Amino acid sequence: MMDKIKGLISLSLHDAGSKSEGRVAQLRTPDGNVYTLYREDSMPQDDPFFEQFKDMEVMVNGDVEDGNGYICVQSVECAGGIVSVPQAKVMSSPIIFLDNEPAPEAAMEVRPKRLPRKLKKKLKKSNKL
Numbered sequence: 001m002m003d004k005i006k007g008l009i010s011l012s013l014h015d016a017g018s019k020s021e022g023r024v025a026q027l028r029t030p031d032g033n034v035y036t037l038y039r040e041d042s043m044p045q046d047d048p049f050f051e052q053f054k055d056m057e058v059m060v061n062g063d064v065e066d067g068n069g070y071i072c073v074q075s076v077e078c079a080g081g082i083v084s085v086p087q088a089k090v091m092s093s094p095i096i097f098l099d100n101e102p103a104p105e106a107a108m109e110v111r112p113k114r115l116p117r118k119l120k121k122k123l124k125k126s127n128k129l
Contacts, residue, residue, distance in 0.1 A: 002061055002062060002063060002074060003061070003062060003063065003064045003071070004059055004060070004061050005027060005029060005035065005059070005060050005064070005071065006029065006030070006057070006058070006059045006060075007027040007028050007029040007030065007033075007035075007057070007058070007060070008027070008028045008055065008056070008057055008058075009025055009026070009027055009028075009037070009050060009053040009054060009055070009056055009058055009060075009076075010025075010026050010028060010054065010055065011023045011024070011025055011026075011050065011051065011054050012024060012026055014036075014044070014045060015045075020043075020045060021045070022043075022044075022045025022046040023045065023046055024036050024037070024038075024044045024045055024047075025037040025038075025044070025047065025050030025051075025053070025054075027058075027060055027071065033069075034069065035060075035064070035069050035070065035071045036069055036070050036071070037050055037060065037062075037070075037071050037073050038070060038071070038072060038073065039072070039073060039085050039086075039087075040072055040085075040087070041087070044070070049085065049086065052083075053076055053078060056078055056079075057078075058076050058077060058078045059076070059077035059078075060073055060075075060076055060077075061073070061074050061075045061076070061077065062074045062075075073085050
């Protein structure tokens with residue numbers, strides 16, 4: 001069941017100093033509750049979708065997660081109408097090896113090739129001279 005919650009959206013710094021530091025959209029309700037907003041399949045940090053609602057009084061439609069203060073937003077109602085939440089783009093990133101990291105082929109054991117018997121004998125004879 002989808003919940004409807006009215007409040008003011010603000011953007012605030014979250015997890016300062018950590019790897020997950022970023023600005024998150026929060027909904028502050030008239031009764032003092034604060035919810036962190038996010039879109040399905042995306043992290044709440046630095047989501048550009050919510051910037052258009054900064055400092056606006058809105059009605060958020062979504063699923064309130066029990067006990068953790070997060071809302072998975074489906075749409076936002078504001079003075080301009082209802083804005084549906086677009087699907088977050090899932091981007092794949094390439095694997096990058098830094099200079100101090102061995103590439104997978106460098107980590108494999110390389111065995112020297114064995115010399116043919118005839119060549120071994122030839123080398124032994126020439127080294128005796």
